[in-house]
Amino acid sequence: MYKKILEKNPYQLIATAAFVDLFILCVCWEWFISPLRPDGSWLILKGVPLLFAIPGLWKGKIYTMQWASMLILLYITEGLVRITETGANFWLALLETLLATTAFICLLIYLKPIKAQAKSLAKQSAQSEKS
Numbered sequence: 001m002y003k004k005i006l007e008k009n010p011y012q013l014i015a016t017a018a019f020v021d022l023f024i025l026c027v028c029w030e031w032f033i034s035p036l037r038p039d040g041s042w043l044i045l046k047g048v049p050l051l052f053a054i055p056g057l058w059k060g061k062i063y064t065m066q067w068a069s070m071l072i073l074l075y076i077t078e079g080l081v082r083i084t085e086t087g088a089n090f091w092l093a094l095l096e097t098l099l100a101t102t103a104f105i106c107l108l109i110y111l112k113p114i115k116a117q118a119k120s121l122a123k124q125s126a127q128s129e130k131s
Helices: 002-007 010-033 042-059 062-082 088-130
Strands: none
Touching (some): 010 042, 042 062
């Protein structure tokens, strides 16, 4: 099992871990740490989209990583908006922003060489069609 984990790209692992941690943070934040309403709120559902991305991130699926890199921007935005709150919400928003930013950067670093390779192949294909 550890051999499989070690074979994965470190940026892929960090991004996956950040998504898992962000899901746990979202659920705990809106359920019992500092919910919008005293008994919790429907805002707990904001963590659900993260669950759809986690398996694909773990498997290294490029398509999932592409849409997950766009999805994570919503969590960065929410964290930046809620960072203006006081008390526990400030620290939770800061943690959300850090986790989401970490995931976003790791996804971009992981996808950059893949995108460059795809562009190169497309360029070669276009040149071979001209010839």
